[in-house]
Structure formats: structure tokens, C-alpha cells
Amino acid sequence: xxxxxxxxxxLSRFQFALTALYHFMFVPLTLGLxxxxxxxxxxxxxxxxxxxxxxxxxxGKLFGINFAIGVATGITMEFExxxxxxxxxxxxxxxxxxxxxxxxxxxxxxxxxxxxxxFFGWDRLSRPAHLAITYLVALGSNLSALWILVANAxxxxxxxxxxxxxxxxxxxDSVVKVIFNPDAQAKFVHTSVAGYVSAAMFVMGxxxxxxxRGQHKAFAARSFRMAALFGIISTVAVITxxxxxxxxxxxxxxxxxxxxxxxxxxxxxxxxPWLAFALPDDARQENHLEIGVPFVLTPLVAHSFxxxxxxxxxxxxxxxxxxASGIQALSALxxxxxxxxxxxxxxxxxxxxxxxxxxxxxxxxxxxxxxAISAAEMDSVVRQTEPDILPNVFVTFWSFxxxxxxxxxxxxxxxxxxxxxxxxxxxxxxxxxxxxMWSIPLPxxxxxxxxxxxxxxxxxxxxxxxxxxxxxxxxxxxxxxIFSLAGFALLYSxxxxxxxFLMFKYARLGPDHGAHGAQGPHLTVAHDxxxxxxxxxxxxx
Amino acid sequence: MNIMxxxxxxxxxxxxxxxxxxxxxxxxxYFAWVVGTVMIxxxxxxxxxxxxxxxxxxxxxxx
Ligand code: HEM
Numbered sequence: 001x002x003x004x005x006x007x008x009x010x011l012s013r014f015q016f017a018l019t020a021l022y023h024f025m026f027v028p029l030t031l032g033l034x035x036x037x038x039x040x041x042x043x044x045x046x047x048x049x050x051x052x053x054x055x056x057x058x059x060g061k062l063f064g065i066n067f068a069i070g071v072a073t074g075i076t077m078e079f080e081x082x083x084x085x086x087x088x089x090x091x092x093x094x095x096x097x098x099x100x101x102x103x104x105x106x107x108x109x110x111x112x113x114x115x116x117x118x119f120f121g122w123d124r125l126s127r128p129a130h131l132a133i134t135y136l137v138a139l140g141s142n143l144s145a146l147w148i149l150v151a152n153a154x155x156x157x158x159x160x161x162x163x164x165x166x167x168x169x170x171x172x173d174s175v176v177k178v179i180f181n182p183d184a185q186a187k188f189v190h191t192s193v194a195g196y197v198s199a200a201m202f203v204m205g206x207x208x209x210x211x212x213r214g215q216h217k218a219f220a221a222r223s224f225r226m227a228a229l230f231g232i233i234s235t236v237a238v239i240t241x242x243x244x245x246x247x248x249x250x251x252x253x254x255x256x257x258x259x260x261x262x263x264x265x266x267x268x269x270x271x272x273p274w275l276a277f278a279l280p281d282d283a284r285q286e287n288h289l290e291i292g293v294p295f296v297l298t299p300l301v302a303h304s305f306x307x308x309x310x311x312x313x314x315x316x317x318x319x320x321x322x323x324a325s326g327i328q329a330l331s332a333l334x335x336x337x338x339x340x341x342x343x344x345x346x347x348x349x350x351x352x353x354x355x356x357x358x359x360x361x362x363x364x365x366x367x368x369x370x371x372a373i374s375a376a377e378m379d380s381v382v383r384q385t386e387p388d389i390l391p392n393v394f395v396t397f398w399s400f401x402x403x404x405x406x407x408x409x410x411x412x413x414x415x416x417x418x419x420x421x422x423x424x425x426x427x428x429x430x431x432x433x434x435x436x437m438w439s440i441p442l443p444x445x446x447x448x449x450x451x452x453x454x455x456x457x458x459x460x461x462x463x464x465x466x467x468x469x470x471x472x473x474x475x476x477x478x479x480x481x482i483f484s485l486a487g488f489a490l491l492y493s494x495x496x497x498x499x500x501f502l503m504f505k506y507a508r509l510g511p512d513h514g515a516h517g518a519q520g521p522h523l524t525v526a527h528d529x530x531x532x533x534x535x536x537x538x539x540x541x
Numbered sequence: 542m543n544i545m546x547x548x549x550x551x552x553x554x555x556x557x558x559x560x561x562x563x564x565x566x567x568x569x570x571y572f573a574w575v576v577g578t579v580m581i582x583x584x585x586x587x588x589x590x591x592x593x594x595x596x597x598x599x600x601x602x603x604x
Contacts, residue, residue, distance in 0.1 A: 035582060039586050049593070176567070180567045182570075189571070196581065220604075225588045237581075418588075421592075426604050
């Protein structure tokens with residue numbers, strides 16, 4: 001493999017991060033709102049009260065705007081794997097392509113078909129049939145996300161695949177192992193439930209806006225209460241699954257967990273503090289201005305009181321033998337490729353587990369060829385490669401903390417809101433209502449920082465311990481990358497602007513808007529719904 | 542008709558049980574997601590129905 005221009009790698013990474021983060025501004029609402037709509041419609045079907053149908057239709061209209069604009073933003077990423085990450089796709093496509101293809105089928109056939117039926121089926125389907133469709137939309141959108149997270153988990157914790165020295169690719173072994181990979185499970189639940197939190201805050205915040213203005217009281221009170229209860233349980237679930245993810249990182253991605261915790265040196269249990277604040281200095285490999293809570297780190301990360309957690313300096317030292325072994329793996333692989341000698345294959349197999357570290361050493365090898373490293377140079381190449389195993393600690397440390405601090409905020413806001421709503425004292429708690437309104441974007445922000453934690457923390461690898469990021473990109477020119485990056489930034493910013501414009505417009509208009517506006521609270525959403533949906537569809541197409 | 546319905550429900554029950562046993566064994570967090578999501582929906586729905594009941598008792602109350 002030849003090295004790719006580092007500027008192109010950085011630009012490819014930046015482009016992927018940008019498109020993924022834009023895309024994920026839309027996804028959480030889709031994941032969560034669909035189940036909230038299902039909850040509202042369930043109450044409608046059970047009680048027969050019109051107001052719950054109005055709720056399902058009004059919040060469904062806002063969901064429609066988000067869905068129509070957001071769905072298109074994900075497609076570009078699937079193409080980016082081929083255009084910008086062709087080396088990665090070649091190496092890992094067998095593993096990654098399968099779940100991605102299933103996702104495409106789910107998103108297009110299941111989700112989109114049922115979304116259409118959900119919007120246009122109110123007057124054509126029986127109540128239970130429509131309810132079933134709404135549940136299928138919710139299931140479909142979350143199952144689409146499942147496959148993406150299965151694919152992402154296979155990059156973070158590759159299971160169910162092996163490297164084939166004849167094809168030079170990772171080959172798929174077991175679909176069960178890939179789907180039931182513990183990381184995939186935890187990632188799916190954490191991300192899906194993060195969507196529930198986002199949707200709950202969205203519905204609660206807009207309902208708070210109506211209550212503050214004294215509008216649509218019965219509608220807003222019910223939406224608020226359902227959202228508060230939905231949100232508080234989801235927040236507890238997202239925190240629980242966050243802990244599971246941390247534990248999995250501790251077991252399988254020690255560099256990521258050490259970076260998340262800003263742990264430069266192996267911890268000293270049980271006293272080791274959990275750093276609530278610090279300024280990690282990547283260049284000097286130390287933290288400035290540490291503020292920690294003693295005795296918390298060990299039980300939090302290792303779920304024990306006496307297990308030391310390996311620090312980044314020690315992880316670097318431990319990587320040395322793996323780098324040397326990886327260099328041997330690559331040398332044996334090169335010889336095997338030329339002569340197909342079983343002895344070379346056997347030698348490769350003996351060092352195969354460290355092959356990724358051999359790739360990592362390429363940057364420091366003479367002529368970027370690890371087979372050209374002499375015995376005298378070996379030590380120096382290994383030493384130079386060691387620090388490369390660490391991610392950017394500042395970014396990983398702070399993105400994690402922002403996500404975690406926000407989740408504590410959500411817990412407080414939802415718990416208080418649920419309590420105040422259950423005791424019917426919403427109207428006199430205006431400050432709380434304002435806080436709910438201002439908190440609408442925060443879960444989406446937490447989600448974005450969650451992704452930054454997961455992906456920045458995985459560096460320097462695209463496939464953890466197997467394939468470095470700098471070897472994964474395509475060999476484009478810098479000009480092409482800048483041009484496409486600017487194009488995406490412009491296009492996606494337009495999508496976001498359109499989304500915000502439509503959301504603000506329709507949220508302000510409220511549930512009584514439209515043909516039925518003058519007729520009181522009973523909403524005939526059919527006209528409106530098509531209205532919003534057609535605007536949104538035309539924007540996305 | 543009733544027997545058919547009963548048979549249908551019995552099949553659904555058996556399928557659910559098999560699903561629960563397999564997913565609970567292979568993927569405990571997936572299983573937790575299914576159960577948890579149903580629970581979240583039911584609790585949110587119950588909250589709304591409780592509000593209807595509170596409304597009926599004291600129609601002029603604040604919200
Ligand atoms: C105490 C609370 C939380 C903890 C301990 C936590 C923990 C984590 C960890 C360790 C990761 C990285 C997983 C990996 O290595 O790949 C992660 C990722 C993520 N988090 Fe959180 N998290 C918390 C709260 C939240 C909240 C409130 C949200 C959003 C509402 C959120 C959304 C995400 C997302 C979208 C990802 C990326 C996808 C994934 O890797 O699962 N997290 N979280």
C-alpha cells in the first residue's frame with residue numbers, strides 16, 4: 001500500500017466529519033419522534049379522544065419536515081466510502097458493505113413506504129391499521145440506524161471477520177457475530193435512546209412555548225406530560241448504556257478510554273480522581289488545571305475498586321513489541337505475495353494479530369516501506385511510531401465531558417418537568433418552561449459530541465488496531481477535496497436553514513393552523529400535512 | 542372464528558417467547574431496547590390518560 005498525501009487524508013476526514021455531523025442533526029429526531037407519535041396514537045386508539053389524534057398529526061407534521069429534509073443527507077455518506085475512502089472500502093468493504101446494503105434496503109423500502117402510508121393513510125386506513133403503520137415507521141427508522149451502528153461497531157471492535165492474505169482484505173465470517181457484537185448492541189441502544197431524548201426535549205420545549213403564551217393549553221399540557229415522562233426514562237437509559245459503552249471501551253479500546261479520561265499515567269486505585277475539568281496538552285503529554293473528584297475513576301471505568309487503568313504513556317510503551325511484530329507480519333506478507341511460500345505464510349500468521357501496527361509504522365520507515373527497515377533502524381522506527389497510537393486527547397476528553405454534563409442537565413430538566421406536570425403546576429413554573437424551550441437543541445448537541453467522542457477516540461485507526469486512517473483514503477487531489485467540501489458545506493447549510501425555517505414556521509403556527517384554524521382545537525390536519533410534506537419533499541428532491 | 546383467533550394469539554405468543562429467548566440470550570441489550578421502548582411508550586401514554594382523569598375531576602384547574 002502506498003501512503004496518501006496527508007492533506008488529502010485530513011480533508012477527507014474533515015469532509016466525512018462535516019457530512020456525518022450535519023446528517024446527525026436530523027437523525028435523532030427521526031429516531032425518537034416516530035416512537036413518540038406511536039405513543040400518542042396508541043392513546044388515541046385506546047381512548048378514542050380526538051386530541052391525541054391531533055397531537056399525532058401535528059407532531060407528525062414536524063417529523064415529516066425533518067424526515068424529508070434529513071433523509072437525503074445520509075445518502076452522500078454512503079457514496080463517500082467509495083469516493084473518498086476507497087482504500088478502506090477495499091480492505092474492509094466485505095464487512096462494512098453488508099450491513100450498509102441492508103440499511104439501504106430498510107431505509108428505502110420499509111421506512112419510506114410506511115412513512116408515505118402514515119401521512120396519507122389517516123382517512124384510508126382503520127385506526128388499528130394506521131397505528132400499526134406508525135409503529136412500523138418507528139421500527140423501520142430505528143432498524144435503519146441499527147445497521148449503520150452494526151457497521152460502525154465492526155470498525156470499533158472488529159468481530160466476525162478474518163484477514164485473507166491472498167485477497168489482502170478482511171473477509172466476512174459470521175453474520176451473527178457481526179450483528180450481535182456487544183459494541184453494536186450498546187451503540188444501537190445508546191444512539192436510538194439518544195434520539196428519544198432529543199425528540200422528548202423537542203416536543204416538551206415547543207409545548208412549553210405554547211403554555212408560556214397561553215395557547216393550545218389542553219394540547220400542550222398533554223404533549224408536555226408525555227414528553228417529560230418519555231424523556232426522563234430515556235435519559236436514565238442513555239446514561240446506563242453510556243456506562244456500558246465506557247466499559248466496552250475499557251475492555252477493547254484502551255487508548256480511547258485513557259484519552260476520554262485524560263489518563264496519561266496508569267491510575268492508582270482507589271484514590272484516582274475522575275477529572276471533571278482539565279486541559280490535556282497532547283504535545284507535552286500532560287494535563288493542565290486538573291479538577292477531579294477523588295475515588296470515582298476506578299469504579300466508574302473498571303467497575304471495581306482496585307483495578308488500575310492503564311495510562312497512555314504505558315500504552316505507548318506496551319505498543320512497542322506489537323509494532324515490531326507488525327513490521328514482521330508485513331514483511332512476511334510481502335514475501336508471501338511474491339513467492340507463495342508456506343513458510344512465509346506461517347510467519348505471517350504468527351504475527352498477524354499485530355499487522356495493523358506494522359501499517360502504522362509505514363510513515364516512519366525508510367521510503368515508507370517497512371520491509372526496508374534494517375535491524376539497526378528498527379528500534380528508532382518503533383520509538384517514532386509509539387506515540388502515533390494515541391488519539392487527539394483534548395478533543396476526545398472534552399467531547400465526552402460535554403456529552404456527559406449535558407446528560408446530567410437533561411436528567412434534571414426532565415425529572416423536574418415530569419414532577420411539575422404530574423402535579424399540574426406547569427403554568428406557575430415559567431422559568432422551567434423557558435429552560436425547556438432553550439434546551440431543545442441540547443440533546444442534538446450531545447449526540448454530535450457523542451459521535452466525536454466515538455470517532456475521534458478511535459483514531460489513529462479506521463478499523464481499530466487493523467487499518468490506520470492515513471492508509472484508508474482515496475488518492476484525490478487537494479483541489480478536488482476542497483471543492484467538494486465547499487459544495488457539501490453550502491448544500492447542507494441550506495438544508496439546515498430550510499429545516500429551521502420550516503420548523504419555526506409550523507411550530508409557531510401551532511396545531512390549530514390551517515383550514516380548521518377558526519374552528520377551535522379540533523384539527524383537520526390533512527390539508528396542512530400535505531402542505532408541509534410537499535414543501536419538504538420538494539426541498540429534498 | 543374464536544378458535545382461529547385463539548390459535549393466532551397462541552402462535553403470536555410462541556413466536557414472542559422464542560424471539561425473547563433467542564434475543565435475550567444472544568443480544569441482551571437489543572432485548573432491553575425492545576422491552577424498554579414498550580415500557581417508555583406505555584408510561585408516557587399512562588401519563589396522558591392520568592391527565593385526562595385529573596381534568597375530569599377538576600376541569601378548571603391549572604395545567
Ligand atoms: C452519562 C452519560 C453518558 C455516557 C457515560 C456516555 C458514554 C458514551 C461513550 C463512552 C461513547 C463512545 C462509544 C464508543 O467508544 O464508540 C458515547 C457515544 C455516543 N453518545 Fe454518549 N454517553 C452519555 C450520554 C449521552 C447523551 C445524553 C447522548 C445524546 C442525547 C449521547 C449520545 C451519544 C452518541 C450519539 C454517541 C455516538 C454513537 C456511539 O458510539 O454509540 N450520549 N457515549
